[in-house]
Amino acid sequence: KAGVTQTPRYLIKTRGQQVTLSCSPISGHRSVSWYQQTPGQGLQFLFEYFSETQRNKGNFPGRFSGRQFSNSRSEMNVSTLELGDSALYLCASRQEYENTEAFFGQGTRLTVV
Amino acid sequence: AQSVTQPDIHITVSEGASLELRCNYSYGATPYLFWYVQSPGQGLQLLLKYFSGDTLVQGIKGFEAEFKRSQSSFNLRKPSVHWSDAAEYFCAVGAKGYSTLTFGKGTMLLVSP
Numbered sequence: 001k002a003g004v005t006q007t008p009r010y011l012i013k014t015r016g017q018q019v020t021l022s023c024s025p026i027s028g029h030r031s032v033s034w035y036q037q038t039p040g041q042g043l044q045f046l047f048e049y050f051s052e053t054q055r056n057k058g059n060f061p062g063r064f065s066g067r068q069f070s071n072s073r074s075e076m077n078v079s080t081l082e083l084g085d086s087a088l089y090l091c092a093s094r095q096e097y098e099n100t101e102a103f104f105g106q107g108t109r110l111t112v113v
Numbered sequence: 114a115q116s117v118t119q120p121d122i123h124i125t126v127s128e129g130a131s132l133e134l135r136c137n138y139s140y141g142a143t144p145y146l147f148w149y150v151q152s153p154g155q156g157l158q159l160l161l162k163y164f165s166g167d168t169l170v171q172g173i174k175g176f177e178a179e180f181k182r183s184q185s186s187f188n189l190r191k192p193s194v195h196w197s198d199a200a201e202y203f204c205a206v207g208a209k210g211y212s213t214l215t216f217g218k219g220t221m222l223l224v225s226p
Binding site: 006043055056058103105109 | 145147149154155156157158164165209212213214215216217218219
């Protein structure tokens, strides 16, 4: 069974640009969450999608957005990139039952220069 | 609001020695608790989880953790550490039916020969 797949693995962008990251969940998982990991702030929740609807959102500015497609694949977009957006972005998928764990992808390392 | 505290930022253990990583959580109801491990530049791998029932849970790679409600703790243990265990360890808490996980800041484990 394939795991959570995130693409691309590495990205270098210039301040002011926008970026789109992709996440393919484990087959059968309909919940997809995104997290930002930085040395200073640690792991912080960005948002969660279920059945193409954003179900929960963390405390991030509106420049951070996401969406989910009918096949449960998810994308997140960051517009007007800032240097502080440099981070490892992790995607997690989970089955929508009680007592299920979240499985994480390898992450996308975004560097903003 | 839920929170997780991992009091030790770094821990150094000799290979073959026992290990205990501390985790304290704050949550109003019975939490879902998790330990994840992260190698440099990689995603998060689930070591073990607690949802309910037996408070001593077994995980992969010889790890175990004990849920102590009275102490709001979920400490991770391993009887004999191997050099390959060197990594960063994260404790996380989620609510029942959770859509988000709250992570601790992590503990970096160094293994000395």
